[in-house]
Amino acid sequence: MSRSPSEPASPGLDPGRPVLAVEGLHITVAGGRTEAVRDVSFTVRAGEAVGVVGESGSGKTLTCRSLLGVLPPGCAVSAGSARLDGAELTSLSPRAWEELRAVRLGAVFQDPASYLNPSLTVGRQLAEPLRVRLGLSRTEAHARAVELFGSVGLHRPAEVYHRYPHELSGGMLQRVLIAVAVACEPRLLVADEATTALDTVVQAEVLDLLARLRDDLGLALLLVTHDLAVVAEVTDRVMVFYAGEIVEDGPTAEVVSRPAHPYTAALLSVASAGDWHRRELAVIPGRPPEAGAEPPGCRFADRCAFAEDRCRTARIPLATGADGRRVRCVRAAELAETLADPFRPAAVGPASAGPVSLDSAPVESTPIEEVSA
Ligand SMILES: Nc1ncnc2c1ncn2[C@@H]1O[C@H](COP(=O)(O)OP(=O)(O)OP(=O)(O)O)[C@@H](O)[C@H]1O
Numbered sequence: 281m282s283r284s285p286s287e288p289a290s291p292g293l294d295p296g297r298p299v300l301a302v303e304g305l306h307i308t309v310a311g312g313r314t315e316a317v318r319d320v321s322f323t324v325r326a327g328e329a330v331g332v333v334g335e336s337g338s339g340k341t342l343t344c345r346s347l348l349g350v351l352p353p354g355c356a357v358s359a360g361s362a363r364l365d366g367a368e369l370t371s372l373s374p375r376a377w378e379e380l381r382a383v384r385l386g387a388v389f390q391d392p393a394s395y396l397n398p399s400l401t402v403g404r405q406l407a408e409p410l411r412v413r414l415g416l417s418r419t420e421a422h423a424r425a426v427e428l429f430g431s432v433g434l435h436r437p438a439e440v441y442h443r444y445p446h447e448l449s450g451g452m453l454q455r456v457l458i459a460v461a462v463a464c465e466p467r468l469l470v471a472d473e474a475t476t477a478l479d480t481v482v483q484a485e486v487l488d489l490l491a492r493l494r495d496d497l498g499l500a501l502l503l504v505t506h507d508l509a510v511v512a513e514v515t516d517r518v519m520v521f522y523a524g525e526i527v528e529d530g531p532t533a534e535v536v537s538r539p540a541h542p543y544t545a546a547l548l549s550v551a552s553a554g555d556w557h558r559r560e561l562a563v564i565p566g567r568p569p570e571a572g573a574e575p576p577g578c579r580f581a582d583r584c585a586f587a588e589d590r591c592r593t594a595r596i597p598l599a600t601g602a603d604g605r606r607v608r609c610v611r612a613a614e615l616a617e618t619l620a621d622p623f624r625p626a627a628v629g630p631a632s633a634g635p636v637s638l639d640s641a642p643v644e645s646t647p648i649e650e651v652s653a
């Protein structure tokens with residue numbers, strides 16, 4: 281499992297082309313009646329770790345699941361494109377999805393136990409795909425599985441091979457799932473809240489493991505998390521989702537130190553002012569629009585302290601700046617300095633409070649440097 285990051289994963293692949301290219305993706309739920317993800321576009325390159333953050337219900341998991349071909353019943357990609365190494369994913373047959381998932385796409389989710397068969401040893405669950413997908417013999421698959429278990433940091437991997445899922449801790453199960461996910465050296469690894477259920481020490485170890493695998497295998501990594509500290513530590517770029525849309529996207533170090541969208545600024549202020557050990561995103565006042573609601577302009581306007589009449593007239597585009605950062609806010613340019621100030625005014629006010637002037641007195645705020653602490 282060692283490949284230099286600069287070495288292409290498969291011969292013939294264009295190293296300049298993104299591993300994953302998503303363009304104008306829309307996802308509907310409730311049998312097509314409600315649009316939950318709208319016009320999402322982004323790329324992930326080999327060896328790049330891209331973070332996805334946003335409040336609960338903002339569309340992070342649906343986006344990931346659409347890329348893995350495992351949308352829940354009643355949910356569907358209604359428009360747009362997602363390409364893996366140039367090959368379209370949205371029109372794949374179930375059989376083609378199965379083959380792709382086993383070899384070129386890896387996934388790790390929050391609850392590893394539910395993705396493993398309780399009646400089979402974890403070793404068998406890793407060795408089986410190695411035999412089927414890579415054509416290894418029984419002996420070779422066993423040896424490779426033990427090697428993989430060792431490389432994801434499981435102690436006494438030869439013994440772990442014979443354990444059933446219920447005999448392992450949550451951290452061990454997550455490592456098993458990561459071993460399964462990377463067994464065939466996929467091009468893209470999607471990790472959706474993969475470390476949320478783990479204690480902080482195990483979480484740090486698993487994140488280190490993902491970062492190492494990214495480097496060793498040149499994996500493209502899409503990492504969904506509620507934890508801004510994880511984003512700051514692990515990712516190169518971060519996309520901020522709000523109510524089914526990307527509202528900001530840019531290099532992580534720049535986004536966390538100079539947020540360009542009021543919602544991102546609010547996330548960072550709440551994280552730094554709240555319980556820093558948990559650093560979760562859930563306590564911003566107000567609520568996003570109901571699923572299916574179509575406010576005429578900015579979907580964040582009812583919670584935004586900087587909202588003006590012009591924010592509510594037409595849909596706000598995700599504009600790309602000269603520096604390549606993308607932001608969905610008509611006032612982004614004029615708010616840039618205010619939002620970059622660690623002692624910025626609150627970016628969110630209760631909807632009933634109405635717009636807050638840029639000149640209003642700063643409210644309680646904590647220096648933003650803490651975010652990357
Ligand atoms: N199976 C489903 N059926 C109907 N609606 C769904 C389904 N799954 C998700 N949704 C809706 O789609 C929207 C986006 O959900 P999604 O699970 O992608 O959010 P999320 O950003 O991953 O949230 P969380 O942080 O809580 O995991 C939500 O409004 C949710 O209620």
Ligand code: SF4
Nearest residue numbers: 578581584591609610
């Ligand atoms: S300033 Fe206007 S466009 Fe920008 S986030 Fe606030 S409401 Fe939306």
Ligand SMILES: [Mg+2]
Nearest residue numbers: 340341342472
């Ligand atoms: Mg989710």
